[in-house]
Amino acid sequence: MAPFGIPIGVWINAFLTICILSFLYKDNPFFRFAESLFAGMSLGYYIGIVTENTLKPNLFRPMINDFWGNHNFLLVIPMILGVMLYFRYIRKIAWLARIALAVYIGYYVGVYLMQKLHGDILFQARDTIVPLTMGGIEAVWNVVIIVGVFSVLVYFYFSAEHKGALGRVSRVGIWFLMISFGASFGYTIMARISLLMGRFSFLVNTWVRPMISG
Amino acid sequence: MKIQKLLYIDRRIIYLLVAIGALIPIIRPIGLPVVPSAPVQGLFERVEELEPGDAVMLSFDYGPSSEPELNPMSAAIMRHLFMREVRVMVVAIFPLGGVQIAIREVARITSEFDLEYGVDYVNLGYKDGGQAPMKAMGVSIQDVFPADVETTPTEGMPIVEDVRNYGDIEVVITLATGIIGEWWANLVNAQFGVDVAVGCTAVSAPKYYAYLRSGQMIQRGLQ
Numbered sequence: 001m002a003p004f005g006i007p008i009g010v011w012i013n014a015f016l017t018i019c020i021l022s023f024l025y026k027d028n029p030f031f032r033f034a035e036s037l038f039a040g041m042s043l044g045y046y047i048g049i050v051t052e053n054t055l056k057p058n059l060f061r062p063m064i065n066d067f068w069g070n071h072n073f074l075l076v077i078p079m080i081l082g083v084m085l086y087f088r089y090i091r092k093i094a095w096l097a098r099i100a101l102a103v104y105i106g107y108y109v110g111v112y113l114m115q116k117l118h119g120d121i122l123f124q125a126r127d128t129i130v131p132l133t134m135g136g137i138e139a140v141w142n143v144v145i146i147v148g149v150f151s152v153l154v155y156f157y158f159s160a161e162h163k164g165a166l167g168r169v170s171r172v173g174i175w176f177l178m179i180s181f182g183a184s185f186g187y188t189i190m191a192r193i194s195l196l197m198g199r200f201s202f203l204v205n206t207w208v209r210p211m212i213s214g
Numbered sequence: 215m216k217i218q219k220l221l222y223i224d225r226r227i228i229y230l231l232v233a234i235g236a237l238i239p240i241i242r243p244i245g246l247p248v249v250p251s252a253p254v255q256g257l258f259e260r261v262e263e264l265e266p267g268d269a270v271m272l273s274f275d276y277g278p279s280s281e282p283e284l285n286p287m288s289a290a291i292m293r294h295l296f297m298r299e300v301r302v303m304v305v306a307i308f309p310l311g312g313v314q315i316a317i318r319e320v321a322r323i324t325s326e327f328d329l330e331y332g333v334d335y336v337n338l339g340y341k342d343g344g345q346a347p348m349k350a351m352g353v354s355i356q357d358v359f360p361a362d363v364e365t366t367p368t369e370g371m372p373i374v375e376d377v378r379n380y381g382d383i384e385v386v387i388t389l390a391t392g393i394i395g396e397w398w399a400n401l402v403n404a405q406f407g408v409d410v411a412v413g414c415t416a417v418s419a420p421k422y423y424a425y426l427r428s429g430q431m432i433q434r435g436l437q
Contacts, residue, residue: 024226024229025226042310045310045311046309046310049309049313049340049342050309050342052365053313053339053340053341053342053363054340054341054342054343056365057359057360057361057365058341058358058360061360061361062360107346108345108346111345111346111349111401112345114405115345115397115400115401115404115405116400118400118401118404118405119396119399119400119401119403119404119405119430120400122404123400123404123425123428123429123430124424124428126428127424127427127428127429180420183420184417184420184421187416187417187419187420188416188417190416191283191415191416191417193232193236194282194283194416195279195280195282195283196232196233196236197236197239197240197282198281198282198283200233200236200237200240201240201282204237204240204241205240
């Protein structure tokens, strides 16, 4: 089925896009419908993709094909832990879900701790220790980095009242933070406009233009 | 004060003006120049340094909402890699749509070249868990991806047999939305020493400057 020679999928896509954009005028049932559909489909898609791309190849197939070989029997442990997460919906054994959750959190805390230490703290701290002896504009930027990092750290130091010298340095920190937030906001606007252009590009080039040109 | 009247403009008028501004260049393109910035040039030169047969991991870590920004980057980088005869392993860590975009874009770009699946490139598909598969690929990529995106076993595929872990990969390139680019930098680059390049959305760009400056990334987006 292709009204005006345009595939039905494009019509559905265009309809749902307009439903979502209609919220800019005011809240309405079409927006609510598209929003609920999006949320439901996203969840369904996520369940499907995790089953097909992770659970089947990494858990079910190795256990079915060769349970004792290649230590596949050990997969029983994460499988049980995964099932235990859903025990929270059965009141009598809901407490068992906490054990699985604890293992899950423990694993990710371990990974994340090292990740942050290796990737953020050490690298970024090293990059803050910059030379001031070089000439030219580079030295100026290095001073900006040092002043910025120090003043922002002072702003987040809450063990003493921010007045006197501490208050003045802290205000410099606020300026650095505001400039940083401003840059982030500017980039965010840019990104949102590019998303809008992506949708408009679809509506104009994939939906309206072929309809006009027949 | 007349200027204060601006505060009371109906927001819908502002939306309308933004819509007109966004629509004009789509209806009638105005041909603005695209000038590569220094970080983009850095990645271009890094790819130019690669030898034919070197391996690159390309991760599709974005969904449909970021396609307008990241699809042009993925097309440009894939064309460049295949022109250099570099082997490409495609993965996806972002759950909502990353793998579907990867399937479509990889098929589109690879059709322009004379390439053999499983030898010159492979699409390993999506893996759940975020940092967990990223970390596990440091030991064995095949253990994390026993099957490709079409559920074909990866055992016996030349590219997967040759490229066992990050030690066999020259550069990891992620086209990332949200925090995933950060994970590749502060986990894979920091712990495994692989060059990481991130093509990111504009929202994420400011925080990536810090990683770019500290040498944890060699690119921050095609600007």
